[in-house]
Amino acid sequence: MSKIAILGFGTVGSGTVEVFYKNKNNYQKTTNAELDIKYILDIRDFPDSPYADKFVKDFDVILSDPEVTVIAELIGGNTFAYDCVKRALEAGKSVVTSNKELVATKGAELLKIARDNNVNYFFEASVGGGIPIIRPLQQCLMSDEITSIVGILNGTTNYILTKMLKEGAEFADVLSKAQELGYAERDPEDDVGGGDACRKICILASLIFGEHIYPEDVYTEGVTSITKEDAEYATSWGGAIKLIAAAQRITPAAANTAGPASGECLEISVCPCFVPLESQLSGVDDVFNAILVRGEATGEVVFYGRGAGKYPTASAVVADILNALKPDSRSLAWDEKGGESCVVDYEKQKHRFYLRLCGIGKAEVNGLFGDVKFLRRENAPESEIAFITQEISREELNKKCGNLNVLGKIQIMNVREV
């Protein structure tokens, strides 16, 4: 008999309990074990819940119960949740989680504690909701060398950008609508500022690079300054605007920067991009997520689905619970970074950019930026000019733009990343 404890009875927590009891009989068939949820930890009371008898308010009750072998941490954040996970692993209990913040900031440490205590720390639900990505990645990783991961990892921003592109709406209006529909939080900063996508790409990058990549080392740019005029230019250019999270191994020579003396570097970023229609990612609309993994032998593989939501996320949590119950689940692992970061300075990396300027002529643009590709949109004011630059670093670009009236500036998705 294996007993499970659920920490946090919010959206994902209650979904996890629901999915578990719906399919419990199947699980027992598959695992040949009697399973049950023994505790649900929450500070709130749920007297009317069919699981009312399982609620506890003291984590120590769970920790000191030797019957509990797996704990699902669905609290979020990295303070109380961190304390719970650490103590659970140290007590020899496996932990599964959807808490991307904790994995992205403390993953290496918690994975080491799990290894040292011969238990598992699984987090399939932390990236891509119900899309299986962590485990397939680990599987690809085993046999192949993964060279890059590029994805649309935040459903809220993707919903907003899709509406802006398809309906010609303004950012603020779509955001309000998304909040009404429950697709966006009351405080949307974490989504629209890129922070959520940043933590997710950190988790994926840490897995492929074998070294903890911290959110603060990642160039992160949100979508708040994108306008419907930018969206019109993206359409006329032949693509879509997407918030792209990308990580790829590069050699120090290709890094255009003084990287680590030896070994590989990692180029990692979260920023809105013009994505050409030829890319699989340009057609990923609304709240959907997609993750494109490129391996040396495997080639390109794309995983697509709902990146969030109560039941998709809950089903990933339950899958991790069942995996954690297996006697030998080889745990995922990456190391704490030692010394110099392997992350290159993204602002020194060369990309092409879309620029929308005001009060400057074509000749002056060519003088400043060389040969560019001018873009058109209907009803553009005479004073507006938009174009795609040659490859240039953000650093250089920002210098050149210093005295200009910049209305829009968006990276073109790198061919290497397409």
Place this chain on the structure above:
Amino acid sequence: MSKIAILGFGTVGSGTVEVFYKNKNNYQKTTNAELDIKYILDIRDFPDSPYADKFVKDFDVILSDPEVTVIAELIGGNTFAYDCVKRALEAGKSVVTSNKELVATKGAELLKIARDNNVNYFFEASVGGGIPIIRPLQQCLMSDEITSIVGILNGTTNYILTKMLKEGAEFADVLSKAQELGYAERDPEDDVGGGDACRKICILASLIFGEHIYPEDVYTEGVTSITKEDAEYATSWGGAIKLIAAAQRITPAAANTAGPASGECLEISVCPCFVPLESQLSGVDDVFNAILVRGEATGEVVFYGRGAGKYPTASAVVADILNALKPDSRSLAWDEKGGESCVVDYEKQKHRFYLRLCGIGKAEVNGLFGDVKFLRRENAPESEIAFITQEISREELNKKCGNLNVLGKIQIMNVREV
């Protein structure tokens, strides 16, 4: 020290050896074990191969070597390969394979032998080449109820259909070109007749249904009768023609047929379909494969990538080898079917159809088929008429078409399957 044996040094076999030695050092780090390929079984001689010293011609050498713990069966077919796999499993050696024919025809039996001998029989490479699908499916399966799987599982036919649609080419011309490029076999029957896709959907269906689904129980229709005129009508209708392999659970009530007295039925088919542009599958072009999995909690998840090829397939084989080396890998399993088949009669299932007829007027069409949606294409001869029917079973449709001059007849992908 774990020793591996490779059976068959063809495309996938030689690719597997190459991928293995390229990444061998990483594998040893991950698995904490010394690994090596000890034998390669092939009837041919490879005196110039860097692995010449590993070649053997007698399977008993491998079978009787207690150092060999994992065998990769890359021979193909279900005669000699079947004998080898059976004896290997009985001798307590795990087997991994890309041989879809053997899994689709003997899977239940071989999985049972593997279970009885406490070893694994893995076949990630048998469906979707390098796309991780079997293991993610097993993972989803564990926590969720999978209701349907719909996919483009054969790269050769997808390449041919893409060229026909995009270049207005005829089937025979594209097939010749595909053969020149090595995308199609000299004897293309297995691909263009639907047999290859049929075996793959049988494997996926057996996994989700837990019961062996045999290729001979599956309605299978190839692409050989599709013409460029049909492709033009598909475009004008607003979609593409794809060879769709589909399996979905249905209740006996929905099966329009006398199904098993109790329990669920399975609707399973391989046939060309008109696929609307809104479907993720309509944009899957050339030799790519995509598999759409729908789960009750997970929602829709799509896996996309190269469904064949030396290195993608080899990387899946090597991943399976590494998984098989783990001390406790919970094996996949499904049961031998007992008694009545759960597969419903597909020709009794109702779908909409595209029909292209000759020598019949609109009034007569409406009289026969009721309210239909007429289609247009440029330069169609006056005597040609094309339309989309209401929902009707193949059986009824074929009766109605008995005396008509039918130029084209293609199923519309069912909304349930989109």
